[in-house]
Amino acid sequence: MPEQIYNHYNDIVAALLFVIGFSNLLFQKNLIKKIIGLNIMDVAIYLLLASQGYISGRLAPILTDGIENAATYINPIPSGLVLTGIVVSVSVTALMLSMTIRLYRKYKTLDLDEILIKVRQDRNK
Amino acid sequence: MDFIMNFPFFSIMICMLAALSTFMLGRKAAAWVAKGALFITLILSIVLTAWLHASGESFVYMMGHFPAPWGNEIRAGELEGVMAIFTSVIALLSIVSGRFSIRTGIDDTKQNLYYLITCLMEASLLALIYTNDIFTGYVFIEINTIAGCGLIMIKNTGRAVAAAVRYMVVSLVGSGLFLIGTTLLYSVTGHLLMQNINASVACLAADGSYKVTLTVITALMTVGLSIKSGLFPFHLWIPDAYAISVMPSSAMLSGMVSKGYIFLLIKLIYRVIGFDVFESTGVFDLIFIAGIAAMIMGSVAAIRSGYLRRMTAYSSVSQIGYIFMGIGIANNAGVVAAIFHIITHGLTKSLLFMTAESFTAGKEDIEVGDLKGLGHKHPVSAAAFTAAALSIVGFPLFAGFIAKMLLANASFTEGWRMYVAIGAIAVSTILNVVYFFRCIINLYGFGGFDGAKDDSDTETSITVQSEESSSAYHRNGVYVSAQSDCDAAPTRCEKSVHGICAIILAVINLYIGVAPKLLTAILTKGLNVFN
Numbered sequence: 001m002p003e004q005i006y007n008h009y010n011d012i013v014a015a016l017l018f019v020i021g022f023s024n025l026l027f028q029k030n031l032i033k034k035i036i037g038l039n040i041m042d043v044a045i046y047l048l049l050a051s052q053g054y055i056s057g058r059l060a061p062i063l064t065d066g067i068e069n070a071a072t073y074i075n076p077i078p079s080g081l082v083l084t085g086i087v088v089s090v091s092v093t094a095l096m097l098s099m100t101i102r103l104y105r106k107y108k109t110l111d112l113d114e115i116l117i118k119v120r121q122d123r124n125k
Numbered sequence: 126m127d128f129i130m131n132f133p134f135f136s137i138m139i140c141m142l143a144a145l146s147t148f149m150l151g152r153k154a155a156a157w158v159a160k161g162a163l164f165i166t167l168i169l170s171i172v173l174t175a176w177l178h179a180s181g182e183s184f185v186y187m188m189g190h191f192p193a194p195w196g197n198e199i200r201a202g203e204l205e206g207v208m209a210i211f212t213s214v215i216a217l218l219s220i221v222s223g224r225f226s227i228r229t230g231i232d233d234t235k236q237n238l239y240y241l242i243t244c245l246m247e248a249s250l251l252a253l254i255y256t257n258d259i260f261t262g263y264v265f266i267e268i269n270t271i272a273g274c275g276l277i278m279i280k281n282t283g284r285a286v287a288a289a290v291r292y293m294v295v296s297l298v299g300s301g302l303f304l305i306g307t308t309l310l311y312s313v314t315g316h317l318l319m320q321n322i323n324a325s326v327a328c329l330a331a332d333g334s335y336k337v338t339l340t341v342i343t344a345l346m347t348v349g350l351s352i353k354s355g356l357f358p359f360h361l362w363i364p365d366a367y368a369i370s371v372m373p374s375s376a377m378l379s380g381m382v383s384k385g386y387i388f389l390l391i392k393l394i395y396r397v398i399g400f401d402v403f404e405s406t407g408v409f410d411l412i413f414i415a416g417i418a419a420m421i422m423g424s425v426a427a428i429r430s431g432y433l434r435r436m437t438a439y440s441s442v443s444q445i446g447y448i449f450m451g452i453g454i455a456n457n458a459g460v461v462a463a464i465f466h467i468i469t470h471g472l473t474k475s476l477l478f479m480t481a482e483s484f485t486a487g488k489e490d491i492e493v494g495d496l497k498g499l500g501h502k503h504p505v506s507a508a509a510f511t512a513a514a515l516s517i518v519g520f521p522l523f524a525g526f527i528a529k530m531l532l533a534n535a536s537f538t539e540g541w542r543m544y545v546a547i548g549a550i551a552v553s554t555i556l557n558v559v560y561f562f563r564c565i566i567n568l569y570g571f572g573g574f575d576g577a578k579d580d581s582d583t584e585t586s587i588t589v590q591s592e593e594s595s596s597a598y599h600r601n602g603v604y605v606s607a608q609s610d611c612d613a614a615p616t617r618c619e620k621s622v623h624g625i626c627a628i629i630l631a632v633i634n635l636y637i638g639v640a641p642k643l644l645t646a647i648l649t650k651g652l653n654v655f656n
Contacts, residue, residue, distance in 0.1 A: 022301065025297065049311075052312040096293060100290075102281075
């Protein structure tokens with residue numbers, strides 16, 4: 001068992017990070033903290049994905065010194081997926097931040113619960 | 126390779142390019158570009174589906190120059206074709222009929238961006254429908270989420286942005302779960318293309334290895350997708366998001382956006398995990414129970430909310446429950462019924478939101494009691510609303526009846542599921558009748574509006590009514606959006622276009638209800654070649 005934990009420590013760290021980010025995204029009231037949670041969650045998934053493709057002792061998947069033997073390089077697909085995923089998470093973060101700015105300008109608070117209460121008051125006025 | 130095989134790729138790219146070009150155009154040109162792109166997509170999808178139906182086959186289309194295990198692929202069969210037609214019809218009719226709503230609800234300088242979002246939404250939905258690669262599926266799920274967020278917050282009021290934030294948070298949780306499922310699936314099978322994953326999963330299941338992992342993957346991806354489509358315990362963002370935004374947004378969000386995820390779930394069941402393996406994980410039971418709960422709870426919530434658009438939004442929750450129940454019945458007939466209901470519900474719910482617009486008359490929402498007599502003022506909208514309401518309730522001659530009958534039929538062979546499913550359909554139908562017939566009776570009742578007969582002082586009666594309604598807004602808590610008075614009424618042209626769109630949707634609905642054979646035949650045949 002300890003050996004298994006040692007062999008899979010990157011998976012375990014990724015799972016822990018995922019839970020931390022996930023619960024922050026769901027349960028934090030502050031919008032900025034929610035966005036930070038979202039980013040931690042995404043990073044956890046990318047860590048998991050990148051570590052699946054890594055084979056210890058091999059090179060990054062960029063052609064060096066004319067070696068074309070696939071056995072010298074790590075698996076490039078997960079790295080490509082991570083890059084795509086990073087682009088997605090950057091754009092989602094930007095969108096969330098812009099919405100946060102709008103809400104802050106209107107309601108002068110970052111607390112989502114308070115914002116929802118104010119929204120309801122707006123409606124009942 | 127036939128030229129026609131390029132059509133799925135063309136339709137995705139046309140929508141993408143239209144989205145890019147509307148960014149630099151004025152609002153009128155942008156509207157025409159968007160409508161043109163959606164119309165071309167519709168034509169391409171119809172031709173493609175007809176061709177596929179005639180040949181009875183499906184094909185896989187290679188994207189780029191890398192062959193199967195590495196490259197990216199598109200797959201098109203009859204199911205995909207029908208879904209593509211369905212989404213483009215709803216998108217096209219929504220933006221055509223929503224001119225008044227777009228003109229009054231959105232800033233003048235930002236109206237072209239609304240068409241951008243619409244085209245982007247359609248492109249991402251088409252990509253979700255056609256994709257054969259699970260990671261591409263994830264990327265387009267995110268694009269779809271971003272476009273959906275844009276559809277909600279385009280109105281730029283505090284409430285709309287707050288609703289969009291809630292929608293975003295819930296959706297991101299869902300896509301996070303889906304992504305981690307994809308990652309685990311890749312690490313277990315080593316593939317991203319659907320048929321390769323399917324072959325590997327079949328091997329693993331035959332070995333009996335990775336049983337727990339497969340169950341976890343299936344559960345994660347299913348829960349992720351059902352969060353995003355608004356299944357019952359995760360439905361709290363739906364009423365705000367659907368009821369606050371401008372009319373075309375509500376029609377598109379309720380009609381087709383959540384359906385893209387459900388179609389991806391069906392793809393996951395048949396083409397990725399494989400039906401038998403999926404069944405052995407027991408996730409079907411989960412879907413079935415959640416669907417039943419949604420059918421009942423959504424209807425109860427709809428009865429309790431007294432406002433027209435909110436009620437319609439809650440009714441979506443219950444109808445999505447029907448679709449998930451159909452999938453959860455766990456046989457082919459159930460899935461056919463679910464896809465049939467995806468289509469009928471999309472058509473009817475967008476029709477309901479479309480017609481509700483003429484009753485709310487520029488306000489964000491009205492109470493059901495205030496509908497009194499409006500049926501005589503807006504005869505076309507009222508007739509279309511009645512048709513849609515009857516269809517949702519499941520009145521014979523309408524598409525909703527066929528959907529409910531197929532769902533009930535599918536459950537007959539499935540033991541305990543039969544009793545639960547039929548009981549739930551009965552209870553939910555009665556609840557549907559309660560809240561929709563209240564609307565219809567109010568619409569055709571007398572007492573409220575009586576300016577229809579004396580045309581001489583229509584002008585004054587309207588102003589009096591608007592004053593009354595603004596005081597009603599203080600009293601009843603209905604939010605009235607701030608608008609300049611000169612824009613408050615739709616022009617004659619806008620009214621007639623709106624009416625024509627509503628009639629088209631109602632006629633499609635009636636046609637499916639009277640002659641459902643063609644659609645069910647296409648769906649059954651499409652599902653048979655789906656794996």
